[in-house]
Amino acid sequence: MQIRFDAFAVLLVWVGLVIPCSGQPLPARNPEVEKIVQEISSQNIKQIIEKLVSFGTRHTLSETDAEGRGIGAARRWIKSELEKYSRESGGRLKVEFDSFIIDPKDIEPRYRSRVPKPTEIVNVVATLPGSRPDSAARIYVVSGHYDSMCTQMMDTKCNAPGADDDASGTAVSMELARVMSKYQFDATLVFLSVAGEEQGLIGSTHWARMAKEKNWNVAAMLNDDIVGNIQGGGEEINNQVVRVFSEGVPVNETEADKRLREAIGGEEDSPSRQLARYTEETAVKYVPDFKVMMVFRRDRYGRGGDHTAFNESGFAAVRFSELHEDFRHQHQTPRTEGGVQYGDLPEFVSPGYIAQVARLNAATLASLALGPVAPENVRFGSARQAYDTLIHWSANPGSNVAGYAVVWRDTTAPDWQHELYVGNVTEFTLKGLSKDNLIFGVRAVDKEGDLSPVTVPRPPSPQRGTPGR
Ligand SMILES: [Zn+2]
Numbered sequence: 001m002q003i004r005f006d007a008f009a010v011l012l013v014w015v016g017l018v019i020p021c022s023g024q025p026l027p028a029r030n031p032e033v034e035k036i037v038q039e040i041s042s043q044n045i046k047q048i049i050e051k052l053v054s055f056g057t058r059h060t061l062s063e064t065d066a067e068g069r070g071i072g073a074a075r076r077w078i079k080s081e082l083e084k085y086s087r088e089s090g091g092r093l094k095v096e097f098d099s100f101i102i103d104p105k106d107i108e109p110r111y112r113s114r115v116p117k118p119t120e121i122v123n124v125v126a127t128l129p130g131s132r133p134d135s136a137a138r139i140y141v142v143s144g145h146y147d148s149m150c151t152q153m154m155d156t157k158c159n160a161p162g163a164d165d166d167a168s169g170t171a172v173s174m175e176l177a178r179v180m181s182k183y184q185f186d187a188t189l190v191f192l193s194v195a196g197e198e199q200g201l202i203g204s205t206h207w208a209r210m211a212k213e214k215n216w217n218v219a220a221m222l223n224d225d226i227v228g229n230i231q232g233g234g235e236e237i238n239n240q241v242v243r244v245f246s247e248g249v250p251v252n253e254t255e256a257d258k259r260l261r262e263a264i265g266g267e268e269d270s271p272s273r274q275l276a277r278y279t280e281e282t283a284v285k286y287v288p289d290f291k292v293m294m295v296f297r298r299d300r301y302g303r304g305g306d307h308t309a310f311n312e313s314g315f316a317a318v319r320f321s322e323l324h325e326d327f328r329h330q331h332q333t334p335r336t337e338g339g340v341q342y343g344d345l346p347e348f349v350s351p352g353y354i355a356q357v358a359r360l361n362a363a364t365l366a367s368l369a370l371g372p373v374a375p376e377n378v379r380f381g382s383a384r385q386a387y388d389t390l391i392h393w394s395a396n397p398g399s400n401v402a403g404y405a406v407v408w409r410d411t412t413a414p415d416w417q418h419e420l421y422v423g424n425v426t427e428f429t430l431k432g433l434s435k436d437n438l439i440f441g442v443r444a445v446d447k448e449g450d451l452s453p454v455t456v457p458r459p460p461s462p463q464r465g466t467p468g469r
Helices: 007-013 030-039 042-053 072-086 109-114 163-181 202-213 255-263 269-288 306-312 352-369
Strands: 096-100 120-126 138-145 188-194 217-224 241-245 291-293 317-322 335-337 340-342 389-392 401-410 417-423 427-430 438-446
Touching: 007 241, 030 120, 030 163, 030 269, 030 352, 042 072, 042 163, 072 096, 072 163, 072 188, 072 340, 072 438, 096 202, 096 255, 109 417, 120 163, 120 202, 138 163, 138 202, 163 188, 163 217, 163 291, 188 202, 188 255, 188 352, 202 241, 202 306, 217 306, 241 352, 269 291, 269 317, 269 340, 269 352, 269 401, 306 317, 317 352
Parallel strands: 138 188, 138 217, 217 317, 241 291
Antiparallel strands: 096 120, 120 188, 241 317, 335 340, 389 427, 401 417, 401 438
């Protein structure tokens, strides 16, 4: 199939009307995703945060047996709350503790002193099984960490309200569980609340490694950590933008991948980077009064989070964080000093803003889990010199796929600049567009208009490769 680059078709895509090569226009938005977005409640998020703060401290090494104080009481409440959501939605949401003992010798040396003796770490896991047999093995994860700390890392008794870090992200994960468990998705959703983040990503690393060992297909992970503050340390206020951090070169890149990248580029096209672009597009589509600021960096400068644990196990994962942080309200024992209130207190987070972050997470997760898998075996048709660009891919295994779109951008552009719906085909030639100068990708589209993330082509397979001209 050869079609000349069609500026009109591209325009149609940009105004939201995707017209297949034959047949009816595809819907631009899935009404089910719109409905899910509308059900996210800032009031519910506010209540979750206040309840989590009420446990005084959620330090990973704090007491576990007391009623109403410490990390044990906090995780028992999270579990019971998720079980309530499960009952309200007919019991399909499966809630359990993922409990294990971490031995200091198994912790990265630089964090080892933070867990001086073997300690029980408990993640709370709520799983909503996928409803389509051809997609249920595909898993999407949303996560927040429910542990907290105050100024002194090893002080397990001080009050550590952790309203922003990270009751806000835990509230996003829990609120999504509440709303989304009432719906059915093709793929499986996992709503995580993890512990031991402040001690070196212990809970998330355990779950991600377990998923890798079990060969689970974790297609994407969204980490919400510090998503509640709208006023920075200065006077600037912003409640309309969230940062999405994504790694460029995958942390688990192999030597062979490295050699290929050095030959053809691709530093800005890791699966995590495609996931970040997906969140940005999803905001435009479903939460138009809210914006993603993509940051092309694994995390904030020199800092880390639970998504990195997933990256290290080979999974695509990104981090959501508020645009403006206020360091007086993170990892600070509550106190007044020189007329300044320190401490990660609930009055410094905005439930309305967190609800917007949750809406974006919900729309992203729903679009991914209702949508088709990203195209596989995507390759260029010719290795080196060519005036046109032939791309081919394997037919998508899902029965709901309507077709495919080819996307492209300048090598220096952060976002896909062009999208062309090419119909239900498995190859396409872009006349007069060269892979020397552009980055290309392919995505699948289903009958409800849900898009898969983009897959970037690899070089031709040896069998199919044609010698360069
Ligand atoms: Zn955090």
